Amino acid sequence: MKKRIILDVDTGIDDALAIGYAVHSPELELLGLTTTFGNISLPEATRNSLVLLEKLNKEIPVYEGADKPYARELFKPYVRHIHGEDGIGNCFSSHPLRSAAAEHAADFIIQQARKYPRELTVIAVGPLTNMALALDRCPELPELLDRLIIMGGAVTVPGNVKPTAEANIYADPEAAEYVLTAGFKLTLVGLDVTMQTLLPQSAVDAWRDQGSELAEFMADMTDFYMQAYQDFKPGIAGCALHDPLAVGVAIAPDFVTTQPMYVAVDTGDSPTVGRTYEISADEASTGAGKTIDVCVEVDAERFLQHFLGRIL
Structure with missing residues (x-):
């Protein structure tokens, strides 16, 4: 049986790659996309998700969610220098034909969890605000989901937006703390592993050589991301496949090795706000x-080859 999933996205470039990977993976049934602020604004994330689904020729529903953090005003700037002014490498050319569904993203997640108890996996690859809102509305959500897979955090390595903080957690640390301690069966796919999944320029060039509209769009979009990585870390051998790895873990959990941990998140006015770190059982809250x-x-090479075999 296919694994039923919802992808919770803030559709920038690696989100777009994750969506393409998911819809082309026969093991998965993508029930819908839920969108949030993060890489770009909420309306832009929703628009980009719809644009990408049209290019993929998929009529998967899109549900709009949070436009700001769970317990504070927006404080992390949008990363247009990483994802482009439009969020998809400055490749936006026309508005999508479809619109987002009327239902709120959090309500859609709850509805599907109740419809498919212990059969639904949510893959959250942006700030965790939609999941926090869903928890408020449905406290039993951790028991209803099969698993929550989160692309976020940096438990054993440095951060990327701050020395101690990864971007998705930093964008809404209070939501992250709430979700990570709620009791979900949860896999945290952080910078600890995603920074090892480098997509080489040669692979992107090969997409362009295919000549299809989808391949050229993916190549143009990813070229922008590649350049952003070079600007950030000159000489790096590609761009990291952060969000696609979270999808990969849903398909084949043995792409990664995991370790059970209690994880805390720095919140509030902490100078290390957004930090994710291991704590002892005694330190963990009840x-x-x-x-x-x-x-x-x-297993970065095995994952990379799997991704490349599915993305187009």
């Missing part, structure tokens, strides 16, 4: 429920 599975190793 509400933490259980440990989460933190990815600590990845």
Whole structure:
């Protein structure tokens, strides 16, 4: 049986690659996309998701969610220098024909979790605000989901937007703390492993050589991301496949090795706000429920070849 999934996205470039990977993976049934602020604004993330689905020739529903953090005003700037002014490498050319569904993203997640109890996997690859809102509305959500896979955090390595913080967690640390300690069966796919999944320029060039409209769009979009990585870390051998790895873990959990940990998140006015770090069982709050599975190793080459075999 196919694994039923919802992808919760802030559709920038690596989100777009994750969506393409998911829809081309026969093991998965993508029930819908839910969108949030993050890489770009919420309306832009929704628009880009619809644009990409049209290019993929898929009529998967899109549900709009949070436009700001769970417990504070927007404080992390949009990363247009990484994802382009439009969020998809400055490749936006025309508005989508479809619109987002009327239902809120959090309500859609709850509805599907109740429809498919213990059969639904949510893959969250942006800030965790939609999941926090869903928890508020449905406290039993951790028992209803089969698994929550989160692309976020940097438990054993440095951050990327701050020395100690990864972008998705930093964008809404209060939502992250709430979700990570809610008792979900949870896999955290962080910078600990995603920075090892480098997509080489030669692969992107090969997409362009295929000549299809989809291949050229993916190549043009990803070229922008490649250049952003070079600007950030000159000499790096490609761009990291952060969000696609989270999808890969849903398909083949053995792409990664995990370690059970209690994980805390720095919140509020902490100088290290957004930091994700391991704590002991004694330090864990009584509400933490259980440990989460933190990815600590990845078979990067095997995952890369799998991704390349599916993306187009």
